[in-house]
Amino acid sequence: MISKVLIANRGEIALRIIAACREAGLATVAVHSEADRDSLHVKMADQAICIGPAYASASYLNITSVIAAAEISGADAVHPGYGFLAENAHFAEVVGECGLTWIGPPPEAIRLMGDKATARRTVAERGVPVLPGSPEPLGSREQAVQVAESIGFPVILKATAGGGGKGMRVAANARELRAAFDTARHEAERAFGLGDVYLEKYLTAPRHIEVQVMADGQGRTVAFGERECSIQRRHQKLVEEAPSPAVNEELRKEMCDAAVAAAKAVNYVSAGTVEFLFDDGKFYFMEMNTRIQVEHPVTEAVTGTDLLLEQLRIAAGMPLSVRGRPKLTGHAIEFRINAEDPVTFAPSPGTITELYFPVGPGVRIDTHLYHGYRVPPHYDSLLAKVVVFGRDRREAIQRGRRALSMFRIGGVKTAIPLHLRILDEPDFIEGRLSTRFMDRFATRE
Amino acid sequence: MFTFEELCQLIRVVSETGVAGVEVERDGSRVRVDGVPPAPQAVAAAPPLLSPQMFAAAQLPAPMAGIPAAPATAAPAADSDEGLHFVTSPIVGTFYRAPNPEAEPYVKIGDLVHKGQVLCIVEAMKLMNEIEADASGTIVRMYPENAQAVEFGERLFAIKPS
Numbered sequence: 372m373i374s375k376v377l378i379a380n381r382g383e384i385a386l387r388i389i390a391a392c393r394e395a396g397l398a399t400v401a402v403h404s405e406a407d408r409d410s411l412h413v414k415m416a417d418q419a420i421c422i423g424p425a426y427a428s429a430s431y432l433n434i435t436s437v438i439a440a441a442e443i444s445g446a447d448a449v450h451p452g453y454g455f456l457a458e459n460a461h462f463a464e465v466v467g468e469c470g471l472t473w474i475g476p477p478p479e480a481i482r483l484m485g486d487k488a489t490a491r492r493t494v495a496e497r498g499v500p501v502l503p504g505s506p507e508p509l510g511s512r513e514q515a516v517q518v519a520e521s522i523g524f525p526v527i528l529k530a531t532a533g534g535g536g537k538g539m540r541v542a543a544n545a546r547e548l549r550a551a552f553d554t555a556r557h558e559a560e561r562a563f564g565l566g567d568v569y570l571e572k573y574l575t576a577p578r579h580i581e582v583q584v585m586a587d588g589q590g591r592t593v594a595f596g597e598r599e600c601s602i603q604r605r606h607q608k609l610v611e612e613a614p615s616p617a618v619n620e621e622l623r624k625e626m627c628d629a630a631v632a633a634a635k636a637v638n639y640v641s642a643g644t645v646e647f648l649f650d651d652g653k654f655y656f657m658e659m660n661t662r663i664q665v666e667h668p669v670t671e672a673v674t675g676t677d678l679l680l681e682q683l684r685i686a687a688g689m690p691l692s693v694r695g696r697p698k699l700t701g702h703a704i705e706f707r708i709n710a711e712d713p714v715t716f717a718p719s720p721g722t723i724t725e726l727y728f729p730v731g732p733g734v735r736i737d738t739h740l741y742h743g744y745r746v747p748p749h750y751d752s753l754l755a756k757v758v759v760f761g762r763d764r765r766e767a768i769q770r771g772r773r774a775l776s777m778f779r780i781g782g783v784k785t786a787i788p789l790h791l792r793i794l795d796e797p798d799f800i801e802g803r804l805s806t807r808f809m810d811r812f813a814t815r816e
Numbered sequence: 817m818f819t820f821e822e823l824c825q826l827i828r829v830v831s832e833t834g835v836a837g838v839e840v841e842r843d844g845s846r847v848r849v850d851g852v853p854p855a856p857q858a859v860a861a862a863p864p865l866l867s868p869q870m871f872a873a874a875q876l877p878a879p880m881a882g883i884p885a886a887p888a889t890a891a892p893a894a895d896s897d898e899g900l901h902f903v904t905s906p907i908v909g910t911f912y913r914a915p916n917p918e919a920e921p922y923v924k925i926g927d928l929v930h931k932g933q934v935l936c937i938v939e940a941m942k943l944m945n946e947i948e949a950d951a952s953g954t955i956v957r958m959y960p961e962n963a964q965a966v967e968f969g970e971r972l973f974a975i976k977p978s
Contacts, residue, residue: 405968405969420908420965420967421908421967421968421969421970422908422967422968423907423908423968424968424969430968435907435940435941435943436907436908436940436968438940438941439907439908439909439910439939439940439941440908442909442910442940442941443908443909443910443965444965465941469941
């Protein structure tokens with residue numbers, strides 16, 4: 372059993388976790404940096420502890436301080452949210468060793484999925500489709516060229532320790548590949564301390580479609596349908612929706628079965644997401660995110676499930692509340708409202724001088740904003756998530772326009788105008804999406 | 817029924833002893849005499865040491881500094897912070913005055929300390945972090961109790977620099 376949850380995070384997700392704990396009757400402990408003293412998660416939690424200075428490496432990423440805060444507050448469980456320490460297998464291990472309950476997947480599953488080349492090999496062994504590529508890290512430049520020629524250009528080099536686009540290079544031919552090989556290795560070495568790279572067939576304009584899974588460690592591993600997350604800028608998702616306009620029931624079953632197989636391959640427990648690239652009617656495993664994700668609310672909307680509450684149930688040793696894959700109802704779209712210039716995309720910290728929320732049916736706002744809040748420059752620029760729900764995609768889009776146009780945030784620049792422009796794009800309205808969708812905005816400026 | 821004499825006696829007992837009140841019942845009649853509630857000043861002395869109000873008082877501008885501190889409250893906390901150097905906790909954890917429960921505390925109020933001298937321990941994840949003085953002078957205040965939890969940046973000691 373668990374009774375008091377320490378939330379090792381900040382911002383909107385910390386609030387979301389507090390909300391779930393409150394519903395579950397669990398006490399909450401917020402941890403915060405000096406820059407977040409006036410943050411909403413600090414005000415809303417039952418208890419708050421300052422764990423370090425503004426910079427995250429000394430506060431939100433400092434394992435010793437987070438654990439010490441759990442010890443002095445008497446918390447018996449830790450929820451990592453997303454980002455920060457959420458996918459740090461070592462942290463998950465330490466939490467367990469300290470006698471605390473980790474509200475997340477087993478450290479071993481985090482580790483296996485964290486190494487991209489291992490993850491790819493592990494799921495492929497279970498019959499999950501992967502892009503053609505090198506099964507092992509590449510030994511030399513010439514080996515890379517050899518593999519690339521056998522699968523056909525273009526190819527993409529990726530760091531096995533991967534993430535955030537670092538150590539990634541696209542090559543259209545052998546000459547480009549030879550040139551990119553050393554750079555990618557060097558970049559990976561610098562970013563992750565490990566220079567291993569592998570390569571895969573590069574899809575020029577795929578869709579990004581992912582499947583939400585939940586496993587209770589008691590025999591139930593359930594897929595909660597897919598999310599379309601193709602609208603991205605620099606590998607950062609901007610708009611997510613469920614279901615995907617490109618997926619029919621038959622394909623959905625196939626993708627969900629593949630996601631469940633991937634999760635089972637690493638004895639997964641808790642919430643996770645299996646990401647696929649989708650091109651020309653086929654899907655390929657990309658990676659598994661071993662955490663609750665930013666875009667989980669669209670899945671909650673179309674499945675009628677509270678995924679955070681399910682996570683808490685699982686951590687407390689209870690089974691999942693659903694037996695099989697839930698039926699999807701209606702359509703949900705999430706818009707990430709970042710504090711940034713909608714044209715230049717430059718971050719825009721500052722004080723919130725005006726704040727009005729949209730009203731009406733089918734709108735959910737997850738946010739840590741309040742009037743007078745000072746958005747610190749130190750962290751992620753996500754201010755709020757606007758999640759709209761309608762009977763179908765058309766109604767969801769209509770409600771999205773209404774909600775975004777009524778949402779007023781003064782004092783900082785936000786992505787709201789950009790989202791309104793996306794909603795007016797014929798390709799968006801028709802559901803013709805790919806990871807290149809945002810290119811049009813970059814070239815127009 | 818109670819006689820007038822008896823009622824006077826009851827009132828005298830309540831006012832002289834300072835009890836909160838007395839209630840007497842006899843042959844179906846009941847009488848109650850309540851004591852006078854304590855004076856407001858006495859209530860003001862009740863807040864625990866180092867309550868948030870006390871910190872607020874310590875930060876009041878100079879003219880207020882002349883008001884004598886209530887006897888029950890810790891006199892040093894009411895003094896101004898002016899000219900003092902504060903040693904704050906560089907880590908969240910548990911504050912210990914001594915290296916082990918049997919040992920003497922590292923420092924006491926009034927001790928002269930030099931820069932670099934160990935003042936206390938803050939334990940985090942079973943790691944004993946020795947906290948050193950970052951200024952030389954006299955220890956004039958110690959904020960946490962032994963074995964108390966401290967946050968990052970919380971005041972541990974005040975040193976009057978020499």
